[in-house]
Amino acid sequence: MMIVVRTGILLAVTLFAQALAGETKIVGSSTVSKFANVSETRLAARGLPVTIETTGTGGGFALFCSSADPEFAPVTLASRPIKNSERETCDKNSLGPVQEHVIGLSGVVVLQNNNKKPLRLTQRDLFLALAAQTPEPENDCRLIDNPRIRWNEVREGLPAVKIEVYGPPSTSGTRASFIDLAIAQGAGDDTCMQEIKQSAPKEFKAAASKLRTDGAWIDAGENDAVIVAAVRQIPHALGIVGYPVFVFFKDVVDAAAVEGVAPARETIASEAYPLSRSLRVYAKSDAIGVNPAAKAFLDELTGEAAIGPDGYLIAEGLIPVSAP
Amino acid sequence: MTANARSLRELFRRRYVAGLIALAGLACASLFIFFEQTAQQSGGAALINLASSQKALSQRVSFFVNAISASDIAAERETLRTELKTAIGEMRAAQEVLSGAQTPDRRMAQKLAPIREIYMNDYAPFEHDVAIFLSSAEQFLEDLPAPEETTLISEVNLLGMHTIMQTYDVIARIIANDAERALAQAGFIQSVLMLLFIIVLTAESFIIFEPMGKKIEQSVRDSELAQEQAQREAARARQAGDAKSNFLRLMSHELRTPLNAVIGMSKLLRGTDLSGPQLEYAKHIDDAGHHMLSIADDILTVNQQSAGKLKFKPAPTRIDDELRSVVAMLKQRAEEKTIELTYDNKIAHGDVVVDGVRFRQVVFNLIGNAIKFTDTGSIAISAASKADPDDDKSEAFEIRVTDTGCGIAKEDQERIFEEFGQAHALGERAHAGVGLGLAISRSIAEMMGGTLSLESSSTSGSVFLFSLTLQRAKIDGKKTATNAANNSASTKTGKVLVVDDNLPNRMIAAAFLKKAGFSVEFAENGKEAVEAVAHHSDLAAVLMDIEMPVMDGITATRAVRARTDESARMPIIALTAHALPEDRDNLIAEGFDDVLRKPASETEIVRCVRHYAFERAAA
Incomplete structure (x- = not known):
């Protein structure tokens, strides 16, 4: 447990440093990251780079809720809904409103x-x-x-x-x-x-x-x-x-x-x-407002082109929410 | 070996070799699998070891990175950096092996196959995870500015926490499972091989040993059957042979009885007052009788010889005596043909071990033949020792019979020694016989270790040579019965009991004995003889026939010998038509003093009776 806590702290520090360097890093679920990587590649082609770090859903929430800084893990990928305990951490750190998007089912x-x-x-x-x-x-x-x-x-x-x-x-x-x-x-x-x-x-x-x-x-x-x-x-x-x-x-x-x-x-x-289960993306509304890369990523991942019935992520195996 | 046996042997050999090759093949396969399996296991064990060591190393790398970052003491940081460097180096080297980039050997490469897809796949190659992990750790050593260092630490921790460590665990499990599977597979193959081994062994026993055993059993049975068959055949042959022998013996006996009468009566007839032609006729009767007798003798001997029953009883014998006795026996016949019969003795020692009866038979035959085939002139018998002064154990003799007969044609000279050879070779001659005499004589000579040959022959006569070497013996002055009989030319007489159921035989014996001055009593069977012996205390000797009604000669002799008075020692001479030498031995053993064969000549009867009568008188 000590290691996990310590790792969490270290990760936070790392990401904070990256944020300072102007690099947006997305964290979270390895399952969701398979789809997120596809969107990321498309974004990179348009000159809006983000880095996706697979941390697992739990690890993602830990980082996501640890800071309100707009550059610091503005988006996290999750293969389950946020837990109450995690939401409490978010609230404690005054994250402001947190958006929840169900991008599909898996x-x-x-x-x-x-x-x-x-x-x-x-x-x-x-x-x-x-x-x-x-x-x-x-x-x-x-x-x-x-x-x-x-x-x-x-x-x-x-x-x-x-x-x-x-x-x-x-x-x-x-x-x-x-x-x-x-x-x-x-x-x-x-x-x-x-x-x-x-x-x-x-x-x-x-x-x-x-x-x-x-x-x-x-x-x-x-x-x-x-x-x-x-x-x-x-x-x-x-x-x-x-x-x-x-x-x-x-x-x-x-x-x-x-x-x-x-x-x-x-x-x-x-x-x-x-x-x-549903695959989700959580985003800090405040951070999205000021971080164009993060906003672009979120828009890309939740947009019709990606997760609509004929979206490219559907072709990758994501099940659309609206599917019959 | 028959073709059948050869092909059978070849069949079994082929099966056996095939069986052996199959067993050897199975054993080799089993051994190969065992070695291969051992090698594979050791390869697998090495890889598991390597994966476990990687797991530990990844933890060390994570630990050192975090420890260096947390330490404020420069010296401690330096020590930890050295440790970290070593750990990274070790991990990288092992990574080369596990990823298949540098494989130590073929077997390890085989063992790496199942984990290859972990290192290399299109989805998320583990090689990439390890590369990031190690390069982050290496970059961490380069003393980068704080923010970059922090990024590297986070990379190391993210991967080191779960993925690196747990993946090495999975790798170890996959290899262990693969090893277990290989072991089970090898075990299965070994079991199959063992089963095949048993099958081959069983098959061998069924297609080789069992049929082989059956064949052997069959062969043994066949050979037993053949043996039984042969024994049956032999028994049958023996029975047939015995029947033939018995018949011939009987025939000989039955012939001798009338021949005794013919020869004896012709002899007696010639002693009466006859005219010239009558005398001539009587002589012819006598000749014919003797001829017939010799034929009967020869047939009997040949039969005995072919049945393997011709027995020899060597005993100390004086050769000179034997020769003289034969010459004496035949002298009369020679004289009747007005042929001079001479005997020249040049024997050095002459006391040897030989069967006298058989010896006499040969010499008798040679001289008899000479008399038979010589019409004028003389017959000379010479006996000489071939001196060998160094040899005091044996003595070699050469007995020659030289006649002045017509001789034997060159082309017939060997054939006269063949059985029935005479009939052909001498067929044109006046004195043809069945041609057994010389063949028998040669055969007997050879059985005594000697030779019998025609030394020379021309129109003016033949020379037969009988050579033999005999063991020397010591005879201490004692004279043989024959010798004694020969020399007891006494005029002593007395009363003789002639026992015979055949009237002519009684008449002949009586005539001969009376002529020599004996008085004669008669008995017609053994019973009468025994009574006569009891009643006539003045009897000098008994001349006893053997085969008689009421009581035979043997039983009568036993009865006489069983008497308690002086008459028990009565001289009893058998006069029998039983012609074999063993018959003589048997009769002597039954208590007879001597044995005369029918037809016995006047001389034989008189000499023999005189001898025993004289002995009795002397006693």
């Missing part, structure tokens, strides 16, 4: 090796397989360290292979989305966990948000290509990535269906796919 995809039989998982399966603590139905739903080693111990009918899931680290918005959409939702679907939610809400919250650290879940860094490589090279391994990553690699990896629905443009747009 999904969290459970990758699997394309030589394997397609998996059909439930959110509850993901909770029972990957939560650090799971209840013991035979023992008054007591929470214990997750003992499951193979998928068939999660649910009968699942393959008898080792649970080994590669996913992004704690700073990642994709990971946060995965925890919210899969683990927490899956916990809610479990009878024992429902009981715990009633009797001990705090315990439920903790259990529904903590991933295993015993080797079943493996933090694989912010580089999504590494997760794809792991899934490709380790046949029984699964990977957690954002939908755009899956789109990029869809020829070499498969996606598991969740609650019977496979991730696709249509299923995410209709939110039929349970691990769907």
Whole structure:
């Protein structure tokens, strides 16, 4: 935790220095940055350069809310809505009004090796397989360290292979989305966990948000290509990535269906796919007013040309909000 | 080896070699996989080690960058900068290996294949992340102004916090998984090889050892069957041979009995007052009888010889005595043809070990032949030792029979020694026989270790040479029975019991004995003989036939020998038509004092009876 705090401070210092040097740096979600990079390239061609630094959604908000300076992280990319705690930090630092733009939808995809039989998982399966603590139905739903080693111990009918899931680290918005959409939702679907939610809400919250650290879940860094490589090279391994990553690699990896629905443009747009999420851009209104590069970037990323039904980001895998 | 056996052997050899090659191939494959797997594992282990070390190094780099930035002490900063430089250098060197830019060997390169896409892909190459991380750290060392330094620190921290470290973790896991998979694969292949090994072994046992075993079993069975068959055949042949022998023995016996009468009666007839032509006729009867007798003898001997039953009983013998006895036996026949029969003895020692009966048979045959084929002149028998003064263990003899007969044509000279050779070779001659005599004689001579040959032959006569070397023996003055008989030219007489169921035979024996001055009692069977011995205490000897009704000669002799009085020692001479030498031995063993073969000549009967009667009288 010390390291994170310290890193946060250091990042802030760096960005502040860059701001002084007249360079606009955009921070935030690696998932959103895939789309933001495309816009950035177009802007650079028009002589309005910004630099995008992938920090993860959480890291992005930390930097974004730390200063009201117009040059200092005027925009952050997020693959989840801002948390109340984060908004409080923003308010504390007198950021002024903060704009929120939903640029499109994406999904969290459970990758699997394309030589394997397609998996059909439930959110509850993901909770029972990957939560650090799971209840013991035979023992008054007591929470214990997750003992499951193979998928068939999660649910009968699942393959008898080792649970080994590669996913992004704690700073990642994709990971946060995965925890919210899969683990927490899956916990809610479990009878024992429902009981715990009633009797001990705090315990439920903790259990529904903590991933295993015993080797079943493996933090694989912010580089999504590494997760794809792991899934490709380790046949029984699964990977957690954002939908755009899956789109990029869809020829070499498969996606598991969740609650019977496979991730696709249509299923995410209709939110039929349970691990769907919105991708957002947060901007400081004051900063936008005085930083033309930041304003240009925000306009570009949220404009019709990028995210409209025929927008260039849609071609990159972003699901338009207005999609049927 | 038969063609069948050869092709069978070739088939098994081929199968065996194929089996061996398959086993050797499997063993080599298994060994190769084992070595390859070991090498791969060590390559994988080295890479995992390298990835773990990179992870640690990335943490060191992050730490040193932050520590340098936080330190106010110049000396400490300098030390940390040196450490940072070392760590960057180490990490860069390892990066070269892991990214595949500089691979130490082929196996490590193979192991790098699964992680190559992490380093190089179109999306976000890890190589790029590491390059930024390391170049930021390196730039940090260049003492840049504060704002730039801060930017570099943030770069190092951003990457070092998660991505670099966790990616190295993933790399290690991918390699470990690959190694596990390779191990499982190798294990599977090894199992398959082992299974193949077992299959090949089983197949070998089925297509080589089992059929081989069956073939061996079959061969053994076949050979056993063949052996049994051969034994059966042999037994059958033996039975047939035995039957033939028995028949011939019987025939010989049955011939001898009437021949005894023919020869004996013709002899007696010639002793009566006959006219010139009558005497001539009687002589022809006698000749014919003797001829027939010799044929019967020869057939019997040949049969014995071909059945392998011709036995030799070597015993200390005086060669001179044997020769004299034969000459004496034939003298009368020679005289009847007015041929002079001479015997010239040039023997040095003459006491040797030989079967006298067989020896006499050869000499008898040679002289008999000479008499047969000589019409005028003489027959000279000479016996000489081939002196070898150094040899005191054996003595070599040359016995020559020289006649003044018509001689033998050159082209027939070898054939006369072949069985039945005489019939052809001498077919035109007046005295043709079945032609067994010389063949038998040569055969016997050879079985005694000697030779029998025609030394020379011309129209004025032939010379037969009988050579043999015999072991010397010591005979201490004691005279043989024959010798004794020959020399006991006594005039002693007495009463002789002639036992024979055949009237003519009784008549002949009685006539011969009476002529020599003996008085004669008769018995027609063994029972009468035993009674006669009991009643006539004045009997000098018994002349006993063997085959008789009521009681045979052997049983009668046993009965006599079983008596408790003086008569138990009665001299009993067998007069039998059983012609074989072993018959003689058997009879002696049964208690007979001597054995005369039918037809016995007057001389033989008289000499023998006189000898035993004299012995008894002397006792």
